[in-house]
Each structure stands twice: as structure tokens, then as C-alpha cells.
Amino acid sequence: MKKEFIKSLIQSVTFVLIYSVLGYFYNEIDVSIIEYFKNELNKNLVVLGLMFILFFIGNYINRNKEITWETIFKKHKRE
Numbered sequence: 001m002k003k004e005f006i007k008s009l010i011q012s013v014t015f016v017l018i019y020s021v022l023g024y025f026y027n028e029i030d031v032s033i034i035e036y037f038k039n040e041l042n043k044n045l046v047v048l049g050l051m052f053i054l055f056f057i058g059n060y061i062n063r064n065k066e067i068t069w070e071t072i073f074k075k076h077k078r079e
Contacts, residue, residue, distance in 0.1 A: 001060075004059040008055040008059050012048055015055075016048045016051065019044075020037060
């Protein structure tokens with residue numbers, strides 16, 4: 001459970017950072033990036049909470065399975 005919690009926290013923080021930086025550069029705002037983060041703090045906290053819940057549920061469901069590129073693209077043998 002601790003492993004899923006830490007993994008979900010890292011994933012959600014990474015998602016929100018990427019989301020914020022892309023939002024800043026996509027919208028071409030005339031303020032500095034620090035001011036943009038301050039203005040968007042409430043929205044980013046909500047997104048962080050939602051992403052944490054989604055990532056935690058996904059990580060908890062798949063806690064015994066390791067998802068790799070091999071398992072994603074593995075060809076199933078026909079019987």
C-alpha cells in the first residue's frame with residue numbers, strides 16, 4: 001500500500017507540472033511562470049487531487065502486475 005501511495009504521488013505531481021508548463025507556453029501569457037503558477041494554484045491543486053485518486057486506484061488494482069512494454073505489445077498465441 002505504501003508503494004502504491006508513493007508511486008501515485010510522484011505520478012500526479014509529474015502530471016500537474018507538465019500540465020502547468022504546457023498550459024503556460026500554450027496560452028502565451030505575459031506574466032512570469034512563477035506568477036502563472038500562483039494564479040493557477042487552486043486549479044492545479046484540484047487537478048493534483050483528482051490525478052492522485054485516479055493514479056492510486058490504477059496502481060492499487062495493478063499492484064501485483066508489472067506493466068511493461070512487453071506486456072502491452074505481447075502477441076497472444078492463437079490456439
